[in-house]
Amino acid sequence: xxxxxxxxxxxxxxxxxxxxxxxxxxxxxxxxxxxxxxxxxxxxxxxxxxxxxxxxxxxxxxxxxxxxxxxxxxxxxxxxxxxxxxxxxxxxxxxxxxxxxxxxxxxxxxxxxxxxxxxxxxxxxxxxxxxxxxxxxxxxxxxxxxxxxxxxxxxxxxxxxxxxxxxxxxxxxxxxxxxxxxxxxxxxxxxxxxxxxxxxxxxxxxxxxxxxxxxxxxxxxxxxxxxxxxxxxxxxxxxxxxxxxxxxxxxxxxxxxxx
Amino acid sequence: xxxxxxxxxxxxxxxxxxxxxxxxxxxxxxxxxxxxxxxxxxxxxxxxxxxxxxxxxxxxxxxxxxxxxxxxxxxxxxxxxxxxxxxxxxxxxxxxxxxxxxxxxxxxxxxxxxxxxxxxxxxxxxxxxxxxxxxxxxxxxxxxxxxxxxxxxxxxxxxxxxxxxxxxxxxxxxxxxxxxxxxxxxxxxxxxxxxxxxxxxxxxxxxxxxxxxxxxxxxxxxxxxxxxxxxxxxxxxxxxxxxxxxxxxxxxxxxxxxxxxxxxxxxxxxxx
Numbered sequence: 001x002x003x004x005x006x007x008x009x010x011x012x013x014x015x016x017x018x019x020x021x022x023x024x025x026x027x028x029x030x031x032x033x034x035x036x037x038x039x040x041x042x043x044x045x046x047x048x049x050x051x052x053x054x055x056x057x058x059x060x061x062x063x064x065x066x067x068x069x070x071x072x073x074x075x076x077x078x079x080x081x082x083x084x085x086x087x088x089x090x091x092x093x094x095x096x097x098x099x100x101x102x103x104x105x106x107x108x109x110x111x112x113x114x115x116x117x118x119x120x121x122x123x124x125x126x127x128x129x130x131x132x133x134x135x136x137x138x139x140x141x142x143x144x145x146x147x148x149x150x151x152x153x154x155x156x157x158x159x160x161x162x163x164x165x166x167x168x169x170x171x172x173x174x175x176x177x178x179x180x181x182x183x184x185x186x187x188x189x190x191x192x193x194x195x196x197x198x199x200x201x202x203x204x205x206x207x208x209x210x211x212x213x214x215x216x217x218x219x220x221x222x223x224x225x226x227x228x229x230x231x232x233x234x235x236x237x238x239x240x241x242x243x244x245x246x247x248x249x250x251x252x253x254x255x256x257x258x259x
Numbered sequence: 260x261x262x263x264x265x266x267x268x269x270x271x272x273x274x275x276x277x278x279x280x281x282x283x284x285x286x287x288x289x290x291x292x293x294x295x296x297x298x299x300x301x302x303x304x305x306x307x308x309x310x311x312x313x314x315x316x317x318x319x320x321x322x323x324x325x326x327x328x329x330x331x332x333x334x335x336x337x338x339x340x341x342x343x344x345x346x347x348x349x350x351x352x353x354x355x356x357x358x359x360x361x362x363x364x365x366x367x368x369x370x371x372x373x374x375x376x377x378x379x380x381x382x383x384x385x386x387x388x389x390x391x392x393x394x395x396x397x398x399x400x401x402x403x404x405x406x407x408x409x410x411x412x413x414x415x416x417x418x419x420x421x422x423x424x425x426x427x428x429x430x431x432x433x434x435x436x437x438x439x440x441x442x443x444x445x446x447x448x449x450x451x452x453x454x455x456x457x458x459x460x461x462x463x464x465x466x467x468x469x470x471x472x473x474x475x476x477x478x479x480x481x482x483x484x485x486x487x488x489x490x491x492x493x494x495x496x497x498x499x500x501x502x503x504x505x506x507x508x509x510x511x512x513x514x515x516x517x518x519x520x521x522x523x524x525x526x527x528x529x530x531x
Binding site for chain 1: 443448454
């Protein structure tokens with residue numbers, strides 16, 4: 001179980017994440033909503049420590065994440081995989097190498113640096129790609145793929161890490177509706193099959209309602225809503241996004257207003 | 260006066276054109292420039308008569324260049340040309356190898372401490388002021404005549420240039436793939452290997468090829484000050500007034516420079 005207690009992150013005197021306390025259970029699919037700049041990304045990045053929190057505690061079972069350094073911090077990052085809005089693949093490397101990047105942290109570094117991977121790892125990479133219908137692109141350079149395809153490769157890379165937690169920072173924000181569905185379905189499946197918490201930053205209410213078991217909303221760095229999607233009423237939306245609430249009347253199709 | 264009236268007066272003044280001192284400035288500055296140029300011409304001893312006499316003698320020299328001939332030393336000249344190419348190649352290679360760690364240290368994204376970064380870059384700037392020819396003159400006195408001094412001179416002259424270019428290639432690399440690799444828990448060396456290297460290696464290789472071209476041209480000049488290769492042969496022929504051989508060497512050299520430039524350009528195109 002992943003537990004955040006009073007997590008704060010300040011950039012200079014700007015508070016990005018303000019006293020956030022949350023618990024995430026195994027097998028839970030959690031959507032994080034909030035306006036641009038509300039602190040969603042920063043919150044996610046503190047969990048796998050791409051950003052260090054200013055104060056507070058993050059624990060995984062008995063493991064205190066905020067204390068980790070060096071080798072043990074890298075080992076946590078391997079267990080806490082992350083998906084990015086811009087996919088963050090290596091454009092000039094082929095797809096299978098991009099996927100195998102997910103396994104390097106667990107292997108002796110020297111052979112990996114020379115791109116010497118075991119036959120077993122290669123086979124696993126192909127299987128992970130196959131599960132996302134991407135095996136045929138294995139030898140193509142990542143930069144030749146469409147956004148939706150790249151995001152699926154990124155998910156395959158995350159699966160190679162055999163994660164205990166999966167974080168996704170706006171994974172579908174730059175994708176068309178068809179690819180959005182493919183990527184969200186894949187994330188949802190990972191959550192159910194591996195029984196791990198999957199935490200997804202979203203800006204579409206519609207998608208959040210369709211996929212999430214639970215929605216956490218953040219405004220100005222603070223948690224303002226934390227409940228099942230059915231409880232996300234008009235009043236709650238006004239609190240999350242501000243404004244008059246007129247835009248949220250037809251809430252099923254309401255989108256985040258441009259920030 | 261109302262605000263509108265003030266504005267109107269200002270527009271009227273603008274429409275009347277610039278004031279007298281402003282109108283006079285361009286012609287006066289031009290005159291000053293011409294005066295300075297004239298004074299410089301006197302300083303360098305420029306005179307039409309000298310230009311005329313010199314041109315006449317140059318014409319005679321060019322006359323003795325025709326027809327170009329190898330003087331029966333074709334293979335000897337070819338091997339000297341090969342030596343120059345080897346000097347350029349080894350010089351660029353050594354320079355690039357030494358510049359790589361310096362470039363990594365010089366990248367703001369690697370060494371983010373501003374004082375260190377500033378100091379390091381200024382030291383590189385300082386050494387960039389020393390051309391290969393100066394290094395060659397110093398190193399020929401230290402190591403003696405021959406291509407070894409030339410290779411070292413080329414490498415030393417390239418290091419600060421390539422280090423700066425490498426540093427900039429690293430700074431301009433996209434941070435997203437680097438972060439993606441870092442998020443998998445890979446060790447720093449692995450992050451560089453998979454996140455950074457695939458991005459910067461083609462840029463760096465292209466820059467090295469460009470410096471190889473330029474070094475091949477520089478290497479000939481270095482030969483003239485005693486650092487071996489084709490420049491050395493050229494200088495010997497000029498000294499004994501064997502101008503038909505000089506012409507032969509120059510033509511051969513021009514051809515090989517063009518060939519190397521073309522090959523390198525094609526390679527660089529493929530790297531992009």
